[in-house]
Amino acid sequence: PHNEPTPLPPKSAPQWLGELSAAGERFAGLCVLVAEDHPVNELLMNQLLKRLGCTVRNARDGEQAVAQWSLGGVDLVLMDVQMPQMDGLEATRRICQEWPANKKPRIIAMTANAMQGDREKCLAAGMDDYITKPVRREELALALSQCQPLHRDELDAVAESKNQHISDKIDSQAAGHSIVQPGAGSPIDFHILQNLRELDDEEDPDFLGELIQIYLLDAPQHLAAMKEAIFLGDPDSLKLASHTLKSSSANLGAVSFSEVCKELEYMGRVAVESGGEQVFDASRARDRLLEAQAEWEKVRMAFEIELETGKLRSQIS
Numbered sequence: 001p002h003n004e005p006t007p008l009p010p011k012s013a014p015q016w017l018g019e020l021s022a023a024g025e026r027f028a029g030l031c032v033l034v035a036e037d038h039p040v041n042e043l044l045m046n047q048l049l050k051r052l053g054c055t056v057r058n059a060r061d062g063e064q065a066v067a068q069w070s071l072g073g074v075d076l077v078l079m080d081v082q083m084p085q086m087d088g089l090e091a092t093r094r095i096c097q098e099w100p101a102n103k104k105p106r107i108i109a110m111t112a113n114a115m116q117g118d119r120e121k122c123l124a125a126g127m128d129d130y131i132t133k134p135v136r137r138e139e140l141a142l143a144l145s146q147c148q149p150l151h152r153d154e155l156d157a158v159a160e161s162k163n164q165h166i167s168d169k170i171d172s173q174a175a176g177h178s179i180v181q182p183g184a185g186s187p188i189d190f191h192i193l194q195n196l197r198e199l200d201d202e203e204d205p206d207f208l209g210e211l212i213q214i215y216l217l218d219a220p221q222h223l224a225a226m227k228e229a230i231f232l233g234d235p236d237s238l239k240l241a242s243h244t245l246k247s248s249s250a251n252l253g254a255v256s257f258s259e260v261c262k263e264l265e266y267m268g269r270v271a272v273e274s275g276g277e278q279v280f281d282a283s284r285a286r287d288r289l290l291e292a293q294a295e296w297e298k299v300r301m302a303f304e305i306e307l308e309t310g311k312l313r314s315q316i317s
Helices: 012-025 039-051 062-070 088-098 119-125 137-145 152-174 189-196 209-232 235-251 255-272 282-309 311-315
Strands: 031-034 056-058 076-080 106-111 128-131
Touching: 031 062, 031 106, 039 137, 039 209, 056 062, 062 076, 062 088, 076 088, 076 137, 076 311, 088 106, 088 119, 106 119, 119 128, 119 235, 128 137, 128 189, 189 209, 209 235, 209 255, 209 282, 255 282
Parallel strands: 031 056, 031 076, 076 106, 106 128
Antiparallel strands: none
8 A cells, every 4th residue: 555645745835836946946947837727727737737837738637638648848747636538547558558668658547536435446447646636735745856858968958047037026026925724714715825826927927817807707617517416316427517616726725616626526436336236325415515605705705805904815915
């Protein structure tokens, strides 16, 4: 059995921003393929990687991930496990089958699942490592540090020019951030929002606002899909919709809402993976859905206030 990594303690903003400067020297120009079907998670991963000095490509499903890798130039793949069309496990098997080990990128699983056996499934498919969502920036930097670039000569050509730019920009920002104090009774974890706020930069000065807007447009669709799945007694569709909403909500600090989605995902998953032995309890799922809808209203109102007035921003700065 594989031991789960010990969680790293959170860093203060100045400490983290200062370390980005050193990270840029190691990761500048490293080409990372992000295979992720959810727009909130994709945008967040892209920004984290760019702040670490990486170049980024994107794929929204497993088929696109295989196609992007076949174009060449990719050093590392961050592979979401649950994606439409072809999932991350199958995409990894295809890459491992079609290319020799010395030409295969390092493939790291990204999944919001934490059930027993998930890590083993990822490693058995040919993945090299496993990180859980929401992805912490320290874990991401650690994963990148273990990657041996396949195209070192190309990296050397761009590293020097990027390093100074990254260092200058980060040094100018480090003094402006403070440690966060969470608001009592809020549906949003201000610590997580502060970490996201640090990703605002000259090129994208309201990155957090963009994330919130995408999330507010996207989340109701998944809630509607969850409601329909429960009405139809379709645990597989419930599992998929709940999984997606659980992940994006956790990334934006809607922790309580994410936890309710996690419970609904688990109910669907158990029914699916039991092969019919575990009966899907639609009545219990409806009760959980009511909790999810109530929690969603709190989250929606908090984020709409943030977009209109910056109230949350004032509590985390």
